[in-house]
Amino acid sequence: MDGSERIEKDSSCLVEDTCGCSCCHNEGAEEEEDEGVWYKSSEFYEILIGAVLFAAAQLISLYMPAYQLPLLIISYLILGKEVLLNAGRNILKGHVFDENFLMSIATLGAFAIAEYPEAAGVMLFFRIGEFFEERAANKSRRQIIEAIDMRPETVLLVNEQDEPVAIPANQAVVGNIIIVRPGDRIPLDGTVLEGTSQIDSSPLTGEAVPITVSEKESVLSGCINKTGVLKIRVEKILDESMVSRVLASVQSAAANKPRIQRFISRFAGVYTPIVVIVALLIAVVPSLFTGQWHNYIYIALTFLVISCPCALVLSVPLAFFAGIGNASRHGILFKDGAAIEALTQIKAAALDKTGTITHGVFDVQKIKTHNGFTENIILQLCAAVENASTHPLAVSIVRQAKEKTLKILPAVDVEEVPGKGVKAYVENKKVLCGNAVFMQDYDIQINDAAEKTAVYLAVDNKYAGCIILGDQIKDDAVSAIAGLKKQGISVAMLTGDSSEGAAAVADKTGIDMVHAKLLPDEKLSTMQKIRAEKGKILFVGDGINDAPVLANADVGAAMGSGADAAIEAADVVFMTSRVDAIPYALRLAKTTRAIAVQNVVFALTIKILIMIGSFLGYASLWSAVFADTGVAIICVLNAVRILYSDHTT
Known part of the structure; x- marks a missing residue:
């Protein structure tokens, strides 16, 4: 399995299977039907046939009541077969308290107290809710992945005949020469061999201003080539290029759970068995005193249906994953x-x-002159002496001289004193270039008191002036x-x-x-x-x-x-290396956690209200199953909106 396949597999496993529902346990995600042909899935036909049989049973009860129960049983078995089997398998594995178990107990209990239509109906609407909930969750995950997945499928490889040939991107190796046309995304990290173009780096950095690249310059995969044709030598294969590193980083971040998600996972593990015990007490204790077994068992079954923690287990990690996706889109x-x-x-x-x-790049901000030396002469002599140096101040001085089209004069007998400056001869003149201490070592009297970083110049032991530099904010x-x-x-x-x-x-x-x-x-x-x-x-x-x-x-x-x-x-x-990314990240983090907390509070509030309603006799199995699946879908939609929200203000 290569890196790209590994990333795709990981994207379907972002939510821990704590409640056992299909939307949280997506083991078959790699074989999932395409969203456009959802109606061809076996799950859809099971629900369709079960719904038709359920409707027929309700209709036939008006004319031939004796046929209602067989039709309901057949409908229930078609709809609930996988739920019952999964509950059994999980019990054998030691995972007793999951949604399959809760729905199995609730619906079988409804059959036991002769609530046949509700038993089959609850299973029907549970399956319908799971069907839409699973697709909403999977669509949300796909949207997040698609928003940050810039990996190419093919690249244009230059063959021995110097002709471009399309090959799978994962087959390109270091040293290959590829062509990137205007409008195409740069597929792999590399170095420009031929061509000049403007590239849009906003997919990686969020920076809207295009940058110009030419020969010998490095380019990152994911950027969009805007103007010219580029011939690029591949420096990194697909799995090591920036597009894969970005996606892998997001996947890795999503796999490391925040505290609230770990809490929800632990909470679900404790909450569900407690609810089962409470439901058992509701069914038995009042019935022992009142003798109304049917009534209190029904209430207990409603209690079980609403108790599934699916909305909590699904929506919290999805909110954080959407936040990570939003962040990656902004660099x-x-x-x-x-x-x-x-x-x-x-x-x-x-x-x-x-x-x-600051940019970490020094600019010449001012040149002070003395003893008849001009600004250009001071800059030219400093550039001559500093031309071979790699010190940031030296590089800035040489760059400024070149920008002014001043000739870089040759320097001989160059002696660099680390931490102080450079002595050299330029056109037979002794030139000293360095800091104040360096000038003092040669008894040069400095007439300036620079407030910022300064490079002082003396020519034939005469003070010429100084160049004041500053780091750009x-x-x-x-x-x-x-x-x-x-x-x-x-x-x-x-x-x-x-x-x-x-x-x-x-x-x-x-x-x-x-x-x-x-x-x-x-x-x-x-x-x-x-x-x-x-x-x-x-x-x-x-x-x-x-x-x-x-x-x-x-x-x-x-x-x-x-x-x-x-x-x-x-x-x-x-x-982006932009400073405004810092407050943006803080605002995004607060929004992400707030939405995760919103989902927790909303889901628990609705569930508690339905639980109280069921205990008081105001809620039915129908309302419980609608509340359970409805809350989960609302929480998923609430979570995924983070991906498209703007936190610039």
Whole structure:
């Protein structure tokens, strides 16, 4: 079984078989008939024949009453055969108290007290309700899977004759060359060999702005090619490509149950046998005193029918799965189903600065000049000296020089002093480029007091000026921080950067608590102090140094653009790397849990009311079976609406 088959199989097993009903126990889901031909299923014909016989029995009772009972018995056996057999099989396996058992006892009990039409009728409407309930649940699961399943069926492989040939996507191997035409979805992760195009990454990240890709650039499966033809070398097979990883991540998250789901599973295991015992007491105790055995047995049977916990067991996990599906459509991956529930309890959010609140890319913001040097000369000389360096500040300076079309002059005798700067010769001039300490080492008098990150330049021991750089704050950072505060979340910044830089970013974004110059272990201890003061905490980071904090936070979230170690340690991954994904995830989590609780309260309220009504003699077996299946269907529909809800505000 390959990965794609494994994912498809897992998607039909998202709900634990606690109550024993067909919609919760979907063992034959892989062989399920297509929704378009539901009327060809054996289940449909069983219900149809049983309904016709039941209607005939009711009609014939008006003219030939003697034939009514045989027709009802035949109808009951056709409709209840599988229910009775499943109840027997489960009893042999030790699973006594499930819905099959409850319906078998209730309907056989109705036969025992001569309520023949109700015995067959309850079984008929139970089967009808299960039929529609199962299809509603399966349709909901399919809708959720289809909304996030972007796996291709075929790819266009370039053969030896340089012609595109369609092959199954799971047969493509690393190194194959494939063609992606405009309008097609990129099927596998790879590297562009030929062509330039704009691609829409919104299916993966939710980001609506297309990005331009060209030769030697990496592309992820799931993105849509918009404009040009791309020839791509496959770097990852289907099972390892992003489209499969996203779906597998959702499936894995759905398999890990939140506390409310584990509670419902345990509750159902205790609740059902208690209800059976109560029903037995209702049937026996009052009858011993009143002698009205028929009346109280009927009440007890109604009590049994309404007691099935199917609506609870089905709707709660489906609500969380729909929440996970909604999140994945917005570029948010939950690694654990329990993370959604944990987010609802968050009281504080601690955010790393670089790469989380800011882009982690430095820009030249200002150039200060002295002693006759111009801005372009300072930028050109710095770029010449820093051209070979991989330091982020050096890369930014060189990039700015190229954007201004300045010639990158050759530098010789380059000497780099780690943590300080670089000395080199450019056009026979000694050039010093570095921080303030580096200048002091060469007795260079600095005439500027830069408030932000600065690179100083001296030429032939004469101070020339400095380049002031700053990290760009993400466009959505201010609104995202405001969104967190609106939800009552305290926001803190934990960063290893300088106090001045951290304070500047905090002022612009509205963050109140700032902790700067932190080493990885200090980040962890600071986060723990905030947790002790504020309560459960969410930490969002992207660097390797953030991994210990992510692992220790109540919920750890990593930016998708971050280091693999951070992503691995996180409970949640924001594929978009947008800050506004944080408040969105919190709102979604609260909505998901609220709907799960709604389903629990609604189902229990209706069941308790019918139970009380049956005890008082106001509810019948008919109302009980309608209430049981009706509540389950309503809860399923309530749960699946999460998938299409919008939590942007």
